[in-house]
Amino acid sequence: MFTDELGQGGKAPDGPDNSANHHRGTGESLIQLITPGGERVSHPQYDAWVRDVSDEQLASLYEDLVVIRRIDTEATALQRQGELGLWPPLLGQEASQIGSARALRDDDFVFSSYRESGVAYCRGVDLPNIIKVWRGNASAGWDPYTVNLATPQIIIGAHTLHATGYAMGIQNDGADSVAITYFGDGATSEGDVNEAMVFAASFQSPVVFFCQNNHWAISEPVRLQSHIRIADRAAGFGIPSIRVDGNDVLAVMAATREALERARHGGGPTFIEAVTYRMGPHTTADDPTRYRDANELEDWAAKDPIARVKGLLDRKGLLTDELEARVAAKADAVARELRAGCVNMPDPKPLDIFKHVYSTPNSWLDRQEDHYSRYLASFGDPAGAPSEEGAR
């Protein structure tokens, strides 16, 4: 379905870059409900999935988009100021994350990669906990069971298997919740993602494969990952797929709701390709000017996920001064809370490194911890952890 044009070049990886073809990312083959200009266009199949979204809820989605962009901007600033070791910006992918995460129920369970800060925000993760790992203060920012969101996965695609296994558990339990997993275009080349789709299809497990095709895996363009459109890969596993405009929050919500309903009612897995764009670097350690064209950024800036919702609100006469002021105040407050939570975060203690390796005592590790605590104690001051430069 929705595969009437090849949207990502279709060139062999070593072939010439046909960028005119390559950038035809949000054409009519995509599910789209809001145009880049902010016009609400009807869709025979997907309108029904968002018919209940009220003006008030549309404004709330707008707020989410603005707030998560602000979180992202603030986190990037914190990294540049030395407060975070690293940060993976989501700039440009706000609608993919907000639209899908706001479609979930509390009892659905999310397995995400490291770029889904917008999903973490929607799941209710406390703001400073979103950046805790990136500050290096802990191995996890939150307890997965409190928000039904696994801690972010760094190994590309590995967590799609976890989502599939979790969904097999849901089936065994006879529940109607769903596991959803977020990954990128690059991940679809990983064996684990392919194996996950094999298992999900064989067992018809209630799992949604949500691929944000942001066109870049660090420096590698999506055409290096796949000779066909990413969504088309799902057909080979017998998994239905949807290709949606990932910069359109309503279209993403509609597609995700359809996939979730299918999964809840025994219809098995769905693959969603949300076609979006990574406007920033892969991480704050990356320099995209080395591998991509500024024109490409301009093209995608014109399809900005926030601008189009703002445009739609304006057309509907909902973009009042009051709404704008309320959203700006919320974004400011969130940024302040994030920054304060970051800089005031208590440092972990040296012996914390030994905690939680096992859930039961371990004689090897207990001995190493004992010896290291004696070593630390030899400095006299228990807080006097040795520095990299040495104390002697």
Added chain:
Amino acid sequence: MTQMTFARAINSGLRKSLENDPKVILMGEDIGTLGGVFRVTDGLQKDFGKHRVVDTPLAESAIIGTAVGLAYRGYRPVVEIQFDGFIYPAFDQIVSQVAKIHYRTQGAVKMPITVRVPFGGGIGSPEHHSESPEAYFTHTSGLRVVSASNPQDAHTMIQQAIALDDPVLFFEPKRRYHDKGEVDESIDPATAFSMEKARVVTEGKDVTLVAYGPLVKTAKDAALAAADEGVSVEVIDLRSLAPVDFATLEASVRKTGRLVITHEAGQSGGLGAEVAASITERCFYHLESAPVRITGFDIPYPYSKLEMHHLPGLDRILDGVDRALGRPNSLSGLEG
């Protein structure tokens, strides 16, 4: 007490775990309808259903990766990797996920996964069917690694491994699957001898001989043969490979002053190196001679006509015992 094979003893242990905990779920290739290529899971799918004894597609990484997801959901998966040499596609999921998720989530998510691996040689198989990959996993923090050597231990330890809240790599010596022994199925695994403890299986006073899995039987036979020559060998079955129960080894070496370690896996960076180094650190002044390792060679597992040259046998082990005792041996006169 019932006479049963090693394989049957595991089957019986798995059955008890399935009966006692509805969250226990078995997964693997050919474990259901067929009952496993070694018949270790024979009859279990028939009795517990396809949702608890699951035949999976042929993808080792997915078998482990979906077990992780099931553990997240509160299940206690027991997965079978069909042969030792097939575990490598799952290496990332074991090392980067299973072993680290409890640490990564700061104790919030437990990974009570048992990975059963038939391992070791001696059955005349082609490549990839006779390996001893345990050291990859003993080197990985977050995992526990055990190996049973006899039917009773296999029966009890598999239940202990499944009940533990941490992941366990459970190495089964496949050439001992058909060995028979007395098994008391009424033993409560919760109060039985701990899976983490090494066991002195033959008492002796001249040399400590450490073995695990398939070579415990060989080591015991070696001790009997040595006794004929007036040498008293104390054989220790390691049982837990990570962590090693050094307290039991130390007590023995303090008594005998001599240490021989044997395993099928290659020597360099193997478990014998860890045992030798740790025992040397812990009781250097009680050692009368350097620890001796009698192991497989640092070669890919050889073709089966020659596998008995690779596998430590009774005579090679006795040669090592002679070396530890300073008696004439095959390397007499060689330096280092």
